[in-house]
Amino acid sequence: MSSTSQKHRDFVAEPMGDKPVTALSGIGEVLGKKLEEQGFDKAYVVLGQFLILRKDDDLFIDWLKDACGANSKQALLCYSCLKEWCDAFL
Amino acid sequence: MNFSNKTDKEIAELLDQYMIKHGPVVGSTRKLYEKKLHEALESNEGKKSSPLKTIYQEEEEEIILTRSALRPSPKSELYTDWEARTTEMDHHSAYNRKQYSTEPTGHSFKYQEVLRDYKDESQPIRSSSATFRNVSHSKPSHVTAPVKPTTIKDSQDKRYIPIWLQFMVFILFAGFLYYVFTNMEVTPKNPFEHIN
Numbered sequence: 049m050s051s052t053s054q055k056h057r058d059f060v061a062e063p064m065g066d067k068p069v070t071a072l073s074g075i076g077e078v079l080g081k082k083l084e085e086q087g088f089d090k091a092y093v094v095l096g097q098f099l100i101l102r103k104d105d106d107l108f109i110d111w112l113k114d115a116c117g118a119n120s121k122q123a124l125l126c127y128s129c130l131k132e133w134c135d136a137f138l
Numbered sequence: 139m140n141f142s143n144k145t146d147k148e149i150a151e152l153l154d155q156y157m158i159k160h161g162p163v164v165g166s167t168r169k170l171y172e173k174k175l176h177e178a179l180e181s182n183e184g185k186k187s188s189p190l191k192t193i194y195q196e197e198e199e200e201i202i203l204t205r206s207a208l209r210p211s212p213k214s215e216l217y218t219d220w221e222a223r224t225t226e227m228d229h230h231s232a233y234n235r236k237q238y239s240t241e242p243t244g245h246s247f248k249y250q251e252v253l254r255d256y257k258d259e260s261q262p263i264r265s266s267s268a269t270f271r272n273v274s275h276s277k278p279s280h281v282t283a284p285v286k287p288t289t290i291k292d293s294q295d296k297r298y299i300p301i302w303l304q305f306m307v308f309i310l311f312a313g314f315l316y317y318v319f320t321n322m323e324v325t326p327k328n329p330f331e332h333i334n
Contacts, residue, residue: 101170102161111170 056125059091060132067091074118074125082116098130105131139179141172149175156182 052060056073064071070080071091088094101107108130109123118126141149146163149171153160156178163171 097166100161100164100167102159104159104161107160107170110174111167114170114173 052128053125056129056132059129060136063137064091064095064133069094072126073129074122075116076122079116079118079122086115088115094126095130095133098127098134103131103134139176141175 053073055071059067059071059073067090068080069075069083069088069091070077072094075083075094083089083094088097097111098108101111105124105127108127109120112118112123112126113120141152144152146168149163149168150160152175153163153171156175158171158174158178160171160174161167
């Protein structure tokens with residue numbers, strides 16, 4: 049049994065399509081709202097940012113913390129979620 | 139230093155200079171990279187120095203290191219040596235004092251103390267490493283030596299428990315385990331041996 053949350057598993061199971069940014073693991077209501085204010089209203093926009101940061105963990109986590117005030121744990125969850133999604137679908 | 143005037147390309151070049159890994163510099167990533175460059179600049183500020191200062195202090199370091207290498211001096215003696223020789227750096231002596239009160243003067247750690255103090259007093263990495271080289275061996279080795287002092291210093295800065303304490307705890311624990319191991323008795327195969 050993996051140690052990932054249900055949210056993570058749900059996200060990684062299928063193409064993200066138009067899912068909102070709150071569908072990402074680690075991103076709840078509060079963080080989602082802050083990201084939306086910056087223009088990251090859909091999960092694929094955050095994916096875009098993830099890709100342009102070369103899928104690098106340090107860079108993406110730094111960026112996410114800075115952009116919406118996520119803590120290390122939340123940022124890491126989001127990173128792993130996106131990374132696994134990319135491994136499966138990109 | 140203000141990075142907002144720089145073009146995306148210049149930011150990318152600066153990131154390469156500071157050996158910061160990065161992706162393309164675009165609208166959404168610009169702020170992050172500027173922040174990283176600010177951090178890199180701030181951490182570099184402590185390492186900058188003028189070349190003339192380097193030469194003078196290099197000699198001084200050499201003298202102090204060779205003296206401390208000859209005898210294991212007690213804390214106070216070493217401190218007075220420092221005081222006599224670092225009149226030029228009086229403004230940092232308060233910081234030095236604080237350093238000595240918390241660190242031991244075990245022989246092997248003197249090098250680290252010297253390196254750290256000089257590092258904080260705006261010394262370039264190269265001069266401390268040159269001194270380090272001068273004391274230990276005469277041949278100049280340019281690649282490996284500069285790396286070692288910085289890593290010692292960097293890891294030293296981030297430690298909350300001093301390394302000597304960690305080593306001591308480790309050795310004590312290892313000793314304890316060894317003691318337990320050697321004192322373990324071999325159980326006789328037949329528990330009823332003695333009775334017979």
